[in-house]
Amino acid sequence: MWDLLSRTLILGLLFISGACKESPDDDVPPTTTIIDILSSNANFSKILLSLQRSDLVDYVNELGNVTFLAPLNTAFSEGQLYQSLSINDVSRHMIDQPVNADEVRGLEVYRTLLFNTSVLSGGVQRPILLDNRDDLFLADNAIVTEQYDVRSSNSAVFGISSFLERRKSACEFFADIAHADPVFAEYQSLGRLFSDNDFCATRKITNVTFLVPSDASVGLNEIELNYLNTDQGLEDKTRLLESHVVSGIWGGRLDPVHTKTLTNQKVRLSSNSEGSNVRVQNTSSTFANYLLSDGIVHLYDALPLENSIPVFTPRKYLLGLGLASVVDQLDFHKLSGLIDDRNVSQTIFVTESAESTESKSSLLYHFVDGAVEFDRDELLTTKYCSSSVLGHCQKLKVLKRGDQVSLNNNVFVTSSKIPVGNTYIYFVDEDLPLPLPFQHAVSPFLRCAKSIKLLHDFGLLKFHNNGGLGYTVFLPNADAWRDLDLVLDYLYANRDVMLEILGNLVVNGLIYDDFRGSATLTTLLDKPLEVETDSDTLFINGTAVDVSIESEVLFDKGVAHPIGSLVFPATVQIGVPELLSTVDGEEFLRVLQLLRLDHLLYEDYSFIVPSSRSMRLENFTSELSNLARLEKFARLHILPAGGMEKIIECNDTIPTLLENVHLSCRELTSGISMLRVREGNDHEVRVLRHGLAISSTDTATGILLVDRSINPDWLSASAGPIHLHLPFVALLVGVVIGMLLLAVVASCCLVCSVGKHTSVSSETAPLLRAHERLENHAPPSPPPPNESESYSNYYSTHSSSRPIDVDQP
Structure with missing residues (x-):
């Protein structure tokens, strides 16, 4: 019995002893929460009061495994005791994991509990950047001053100097990129494309990393940007932009990671300089880690990815120039091949507005072989190649006068060249009409009406198919016919001779002003015609004619040259x-x-x-x-x-x-x-x-x-009158002798007149002398009848002027 009692006592003591050993140690702190941390520090009194007034204390206490970036009292405005907060405001300051400040090295990207709307299930967590460099710990733009551990919820509390700013979404940022931080001044091209036509918003691009190259490396001009914003350029635009977007938010310190762009192109991302430089393949960023609410942006001075820029063709440039109607017409006439190959060397002439429907021939006349620089007068070969009389592609005449360039004399080039591949595009002030029929093509200013009338009267302007040779017409101008004078009278009187001469002016074959060498052609009357050039002078049957690109006339079936003299065939002799x-x-x-x-x-x-x-x-x-x-x-x-x-x-x-x-x-x-x-x-x-x-x-x-x-x-x-042909010396001697004789006669007359006393005649009397009545003081004689006493009676008789009658009242 005693033994039983003793054993019971011993077990009780052991139980009490064991119970005492399992009690908590007096040195272990009590259990705490985030609210407890805030309550125990006077520096958090305002954020604590804000949470209490906003009824968010329970919400915060229920969070675990988080880091609360708690604004210190200094983050509030002066005199402000608290601030109304929403759950989103608090979630923006909650990192979704506990962070030890000692383990943050360089720049690292974390996620907060704030979720943005996204096509992704559950949305996108707003990123935040912690920067622990240079003895300064930053959370976004706020300074982290101190850290507290929350044991009960495995969380941490960081005191920060200011509230975290609201970040723009990717679409908001690109829509306002022109007014963004100056660091983006040279990175506008892709930003504009993201925002134009609501591209970003339509595709809801979120939770991504943007690899933005500089404008210089992209090299897109206004025409190309305009094309990418057209409906026809949407596919190229999508491929271009998605080639510079990587799924997920990658930034800060990165171990090398292999991922893909939105176009499934593989990329390798890594970082150096403690996460401040993010590399794509082997291209380093010039600026990195610009956070958005649903993404991150890295900038590059070179294209980080190859083959990301679309290949631009003449078609795309025409669309970028707003000439979709021209493209539609070319497609309708099955001429797409003219604008889909950037390697074709050609020149295209377009007007700023091409509303009317063009024929296939007219469209082809706007395309010229070769890339033309307009540095001289020349004839260009168009792609309008008639299969009728004109057996070759029609020409286009270019005249350069100073800075002004004209086509076919009356259409003017209004722009500098717009190159795309091997093609040049020029704007002209009006549409280029096809060459007209002969009678309508020759301008009246060329003064060739007589030639045209004679050719018409003799039936020589009916240009039938001559086997694709085309026709050259030499048109004597009005001066050439006028200089013939009597020869023309003879020709009018002899129609057979006139026909032979006129037939010599119309040639089977094409002779342009740039003709070089020699050739034997036939006239419309099947007569041979020798054509050759010598030092840029054209000779027809040995007769030099002056032809120039400025005056030559292109018509639908050939070319005409106004000339200043008539070319006679060798068989015509007019003596x-x-x-x-x-x-x-x-x-x-x-x-x-x-x-x-x-x-x-x-x-x-x-x-x-x-x-x-x-x-x-x-x-x-x-x-x-x-x-x-x-x-x-x-x-x-x-x-x-x-x-x-x-x-x-x-x-x-x-x-x-x-x-x-x-x-x-x-x-x-x-x-x-x-x-x-x-x-x-x-x-x-x-x-x-x-x-x-x-x-x-x-x-x-x-x-x-x-x-x-x-x-x-x-x-x-x-x-008739006698004409003496005397030597100059004899004539001079005669003049001298005559002058001497004249002087002797004059001297004799003077001596005689002075030595002889004669009364003064009225002709030698002085013009002004004292009046007789005044000298003799004699009374005046009465005036003759019907004549009044007047001052005019005393006026000089030698005067050519009529005296003024001062006696009149």
């Missing part, structure tokens, strides 16, 4: 006899026949032809009995070789067939030439018309039609 038949020269011809000088008509002589009527009036006809005088007359009207050229030049000495007798030419201001006998008197004849023979010789011969005959009598000195 002096033919020209003589165009004027009233029958009597002159009979005189030549009478004197047997008519054979000279077929040699290198030219003739001055008076009309038959004027010859009859002056009695120079074949019936004249005085053959010697008639022969003088005839020879005065015949010019030897070279004489016609001298008359054309209006020389002062022009030889005639009459020995030692020359003619002299004088040109009036009206342009009319006057001829006289140089060895005769001053009688002149007027040249009315002229005509130059058309022949294969180089000597100029022809006829001159004058208003009257050159009279041999003009050679006689008695028939």
Whole structure:
């Protein structure tokens, strides 16, 4: 029994002893909460009061495994005791894990309990950046001053100097990137693309890392940016932007991590410099760890990812220039190949507004082979290649005058070149019309109306298919036809010759101003035509013609050249006899026949032809009995070789067939030439018309039609004023002797007049002298009848002015 009691006592003691050993130690602190930490520190009195007034004490006490970034009293405004808070305000200051400040090295990204709306399930936790560098611990922009552990909830409390600022979302940030921190000034391009057309908001891009390259490295100009913001450029824009976005928020200190962009391109992310530099592949950031409420931004001066920029083509540039209608028309006419290959060397001309529907031909005429710089006048080859008469691609004429460039004379280039690949795009002030038919293409300012009318009258403007050779038309201008004068009269009278000449002006084949070398072509009448160039001068059948790019005319079936002289075929010969038949020269011809000088008509002589009527009036006809005088007359009207050229030049000495007798030419201001006998008197004849023979010789011969005959009598000195031809010295001596004689006579007269006393005549009396009545003091004689006493009676009789009557009231 005792043993039982003793054993019971021992077990009781052991129980009491064991119970005493399991009691808590007196040195262990009591259990605490986040609220307890705040309550025990006077520096947190205002945030504690704010939580109490906002009824959030229980919410905070229920949190575990968190870090509360508690604003100190200094974070409140002066005089502010508390601040109304929401759960979101508190969640923004709660990191979703306990953080030991001693374990934070450099920059590290954490997440808070604040969730943003997102396409992701559960949303996106707002990131926060802790920076423990340079002996300064920062939470975002707030300074962390002290740390307290919360044992009961495995949490921590950090005192911070200010409330955490509200962060913008990614879409809000990019929408306002132009006004963001100055560090983003050179990183606008991609930012604009994210915000334009609500791209970011539409796709709800959240919980991502943005790898933003600089504008210089992206190299997108305004045209390209405009294209990317069109509906047609949406695919390229999406690929470009998503190539620079990585899923997840990656920043601060990173161990190398392999992840993917939104386009599934693999990337490697790492960091150095304690997390302040985030590397993508091998590209280092220039600025990193810019936090957003649902993402993080890193900036790069180079493209971190290859092949992320779209390849731009002429199509995309036309869309970027706002010319979607042009693109639609090209697609409609199945000409997409012209704008989808950036490697094609070409030039495109566009207008700022292209609303009207263009034909396929017109569209092709706006495309030119080669990238044109506009540094000279030139002909460009367009992509409008007619399959009818014109057997090659149509040309486009470029004229450069200073800084102004014109196309086909009347369309002007209004912009500098816009390069894309090997293609240049230029704006022009109006649409480029296709070359017109011949009659409409030739401007009236070229003064070729006579040529066009003659070609039309002879049926030479019907340009049928000539096997794809095209046509070249040479158009003599008004001056060329006027210079023909009598030759033109002959041509009008001989239509077959006129047809032969006109047919020589229309050529099968294309001769542009840039033609070089030589070629044998055929005319519209199947006659051969030799064309060659020498030192930029064009020769047609040996005749030099002046053609220029400025005056040449492009028409639908070829090219036309206004020229200043008529080109005659070798088969056309128009001599002096033919020209003589165009004027009233029958009597002159009979005189030549009478004197047997008519054979000279077929040699290198030219003739001055008076009309038959004027010859009859002056009695120079074949019936004249005085053959010697008639022969003088005839020879005065015949010019030897070279004489016609001298008359054309209006020389002062022009030889005639009459020995030692020359003619002299004088040109009036009206342009009319006057001829006289140089060895005769001053009688002149007027040249009315002229005509130059058309022949294969180089000597100029022809006829001159004058208003009257050159009279041999003009050679006689008695028939008119005498012309002395004295040497200069003799003339000077005569002048001196005459002056001496005049001086002697004058001296004699002076001596005689001074030595002889004569009364003063009225002519030598002084103009002003004392009046007779005033000198003699005699009473005045009465005025004659009907004449009043006036001061005019005393006025000088030598005055040319009428006196003013001062006696009138």
